[in-house]
Amino acid sequence: MSRLVAELRSVLGPEGCLSRPEELFAYECDGLTLHTARPSAVAFPRGRDEVQAVVRACRAHGVPFVARGAGTGLSGGAIALEGGVVIECSRMNRILALDPADRFAVVEPGVVNQELSRVALPYGLFYAPDPSSQLVCTIGGNVAENSGGPHTLKYGATTNHVLGLELVLPDASVVALGGPTGFAAGYDLVGAVVGGEGTLGVVTSATLRLSPLPEQVETLLAIFPDVVSACRTVSGIIERGLVPAALEIVDQRTIRAVEASVYAAGLPTDAGAVLLVELDGPAIALPPQVARIRELAAAAGALRVEVARDAAERQRFWRARKGAFGAMGRLAPDLYVHDAVVPRSRLPEVIERVCAIGDRHGLVLSNVFHAGDGNLHRTSPSTAATPASSSA
Amino acid sequence: MSRLVAELRSVLGPEGCLSRPEELFAYECDGLTLHTARPSAVAFPRGRDEVQAVVRACRAHGVPFVARGAGTGLSGGAIALEGGVVIECSRMNRILALDPADRFAVVEPGVVNQELSRVALPYGLFYAPDPSSQLVCTIGGNVAENSGGPHTLKYGATTNHVLGLELVLPDASVVALGGPTGFAAGYDLVGAVVGGEGTLGVVTSATLRLSPLPEQVETLLAIFPDVVSACRTVSGIIERGLVPAALEIVDQRTIRAVEASVYAAGLPTDAGAVLLVELDGPAIALPPQVARIRELAAAAGALRVEVARDAAERQRFWRARKGAFGAMGRLAPDLYVHDAVVPRSRLPEVIERVCAIGDRHGLVLSNVFHAGDGNLHRTSPSTAATPASSSA
Numbered sequence A, B: 001m002s003r004l005v006a007e008l009r010s011v012l013g014p015e016g017c018l019s020r021p022e023e024l025f026a027y028e029c030d031g032l033t034l035h036t037a038r039p040s041a042v043a044f045p046r047g048r049d050e051v052q053a054v055v056r057a058c059r060a061h062g063v064p065f066v067a068r069g070a071g072t073g074l075s076g077g078a079i080a081l082e083g084g085v086v087i088e089c090s091r092m093n094r095i096l097a098l099d100p101a102d103r104f105a106v107v108e109p110g111v112v113n114q115e116l117s118r119v120a121l122p123y124g125l126f127y128a129p130d131p132s133s134q135l136v137c138t139i140g141g142n143v144a145e146n147s148g149g150p151h152t153l154k155y156g157a158t159t160n161h162v163l164g165l166e167l168v169l170p171d172a173s174v175v176a177l178g179g180p181t182g183f184a185a186g187y188d189l190v191g192a193v194v195g196g197e198g199t200l201g202v203v204t205s206a207t208l209r210l211s212p213l214p215e216q217v218e219t220l221l222a223i224f225p226d227v228v229s230a231c232r233t234v235s236g237i238i239e240r241g242l243v244p245a246a247l248e249i250v251d252q253r254t255i256r257a258v259e260a261s262v263y264a265a266g267l268p269t270d271a272g273a274v275l276l277v278e279l280d281g282p283a284i285a286l287p288p289q290v291a292r293i294r295e296l297a298a299a300a301g302a303l304r305v306e307v308a309r310d311a312a313e314r315q316r317f318w319r320a321r322k323g324a325f326g327a328m329g330r331l332a333p334d335l336y337v338h339d340a341v342v343p344r345s346r347l348p349e350v351i352e353r354v355c356a357i358g359d360r361h362g363l364v365l366s367n368v369f370h371a372g373d374g375n376l377h378r379t380s381p382s383t384a385a386t387p388a389s390s391s392a
Helices: A002-012 A021-027 A048-060 A113-123 A139-145 A227-239 A252-259 A283-299 A311-322 A324-328 A344-361 B002-012 B021-027 B048-060 B113-123 B139-145 B227-239 B252-259 B283-299 B311-322 B324-328 B344-361
Strands: A041-043 A065-068 A085-088 A095-099 A104-107 A162-168 A174-178 A202-209 A216-224 A246-251 A273-281 A304-307 A335-341 A366-370 A375-381 B041-043 B065-068 B085-088 B095-099 B104-107 B162-168 B174-178 B202-209 B216-224 B246-251 B273-281 B304-307 B335-341 B366-370 B375-381
Touching: A002 A041, A002 A048, A021 A041, A048 A065, A048 A085, A048 A162, A048 A202, A065 A139, A065 A202, A095 A113, A104 A113, A113 A139, A139 A202, A216 A227, A216 A283, A216 A311, A227 A246, A227 A273, A227 A283, A227 A344, A246 A252, A246 A311, A252 A273, A252 A311, A252 A324, A252 A366, A273 A283, A273 A311, A283 A304, A283 B283, A311 A324, A324 A366, B002 B041, B002 B048, B021 B041, B048 B065, B048 B085, B048 B162, B048 B202, B065 B139, B065 B202, B095 B113, B104 B113, B113 B139, B139 B202, B216 B227, B216 B283, B216 B311, B227 B246, B227 B273, B227 B283, B227 B344, B246 B252, B246 B311, B252 B273, B252 B311, B252 B324, B252 B366, B273 B283, B273 B311, B283 B304, B311 B324, B324 B366
Parallel strands: A041 A085, A065 A085, B041 B085, B065 B085
Antiparallel strands: A095 A104, A104 A202, A162 A174, A162 A202, A216 A273, A216 A304, A246 A273, A246 A366, A335 A375, A366 A375, B095 B104, B104 B202, B162 B174, B162 B202, B216 B273, B216 B304, B246 B273, B246 B366, B335 B375, B366 B375
16 A cells, blocks of 8 residues: 555655545545545545546556545545545646637536636626535536535536536546537437446546526525425425426424524524525516515415515525534534435425424434425434435 | 247237338338338337337347337438348337426327427426427437427427436346436436437337426517528527527528428528527516517618517418428438537538538538527538538
8 A cells, every 4th residue: 555655646746645544534434424434545636647647556556446526425425445545636626618608618626616606707607506515515526426406496406517528437548428519429428427426437527518697586585384384385386387496495493503503594493494485587577476486485374485685685595504504513413414305296295204203213303405306405313323325 | 030020920919010021111211311221120019018029039030120219310310220120119109197296207209299298288388309300200219319409409408308218128128217306326327328329228118307388488580681690690699698498590592492392481582591589488578588689680680570479470480490301302302411510609600611612512502500509400412422421
């Protein structure tokens, strides 16, 4: 192993490879802290050629390897099993091209998700997939995990915005898949790599679709006595053919955790649940949609509905949602996070059944979810049960 | 071969397999008539089990096979080479499920594209990919070819609407990929099968996303003195962040062919090109977009802009586009159709260069294209040049 480390240092420079136990500690797991494995080394390549050199060296020494982005994933995709080498992509963080006319960008894997939207802003464009961790998570990790986010409902997940990929295969060869037009000869293998957790290769650049910024955004916060009436409102919105940009439900336990944390957003801690609705599109089209959502929420039993008056208030509404995981760290020393997907129409039923099961076994449960596309984030203290799998 | 045919008849019934030369004639090619190959038999399975039986029988006799939809493809994907068997899917034409709440349908491969939208209409839903052949082409063929259409600009191609597939592999085993939620465990291989021209297996059912019908549709027809000014208008529309549902350009030669045919739509045969723009969305949002497109067209030199007053006029505008291929059959006994994709921003340049090359070699060229996403359909008499490939 020390020969492999020496070899990696000769390629990556003395700062390009960590191998002391205290340095490796931070790379034992990603956001799924329940499973850990200490890597034998962490390599920091600066570009495709160095990724190839690292892969070649690992191969020569018979050592496994895995790519890692910012380590915010919840599926354990960045854990280096069997004393493997972590290929950390943070030094590959250049935006290689941005084409406003054909609306795409070519980026290295270490580019931070939100950074791309920031750079695209002056052109009236943005990168649509927005995981809640977008301030720190990177495009490479998003590609490996096929990251979704609050706006997946309207804009789709990462896979819907990746036009092409360049990756280093396990034999150190380089392949290019897809391309900026979204049309390329041969089988479309881009989708197989997206969400492949890095098992098919290390992505060294990604060609991403940029989307035009909506003319206007309206953000509503509806307060409900219970989570089922919030779910019923969601069903009503979808049935009427409205397509909000986001539809998020935060339950009472999560509200209380958020309000007791630095993310406090002034939410009523006696509410059973809040529903966050974001609408975007042509300015003239939004007021009637806001009115319809107010009606639907009221009919489902909402206690009140607030509409953000400005960007500051919009951010406050979102803080409750985006800070939920951080805030829930206060609930228990160990958290067990499920990240499950259910058919949208079955959400109220699933919520009711899971809560009943939790009550029966004395589990403390809290729910935060992308209600529009049925993606449930359920959190419970990890001590309460032995999970069968990390995500379902 | 006669033993294989007898075996297929025993499984599929006496009407389930064609093998007489005069019966096979129609299956020698698809829409790409330049390449032909007579199959040894045409099999008509009625479901997945029969597809498996056909594949098993072909395997046992060492005979290749290929699936075929309605035969409207332009890439030769349905040609049975080397005396192979055509697996014709028209008897597998049932809609197996339609779920309006979770917005998906499960269909057999022989379901006609437009039929699915017709059945979804009462639920306020439609199937978005709309190849110009949608009155006859089938879902199985659309999946094999990753069919696009005029509305690909806004809604994406077939691959963006396939949530799951069941297919019979070449070893006659059955696999299911993806599922109705769009999330499934393991590698996402749906995208590799879509557009694979049937080479990875025979699709026996597809789970498709249904989309909410837009509240309103506006269709504009802008008349230009030349094709380059029509292209400039397209660039202006895209640059301003407008996202029409469709942006189609039809050039002078095509207009003349259409006007001389049964598809005649009353277009001015002295126009250099027409640009068809379709907008959809909330009713209240469309008038300002119509106004902006009028301005952009006028600034680029449009002679006039018409807005369809009703559904009949909308259909008339579209007839010029959708009837183009049929009408061009009048131009020459043999047509050579190119179906090419270029970056949207390079369209004017490509059109000018190709026309110059055509003039130099005395080629008669006509152009019809999805201008918004850069998908060019170029037609020329096949006698003028020997094509190097069927599509580029």
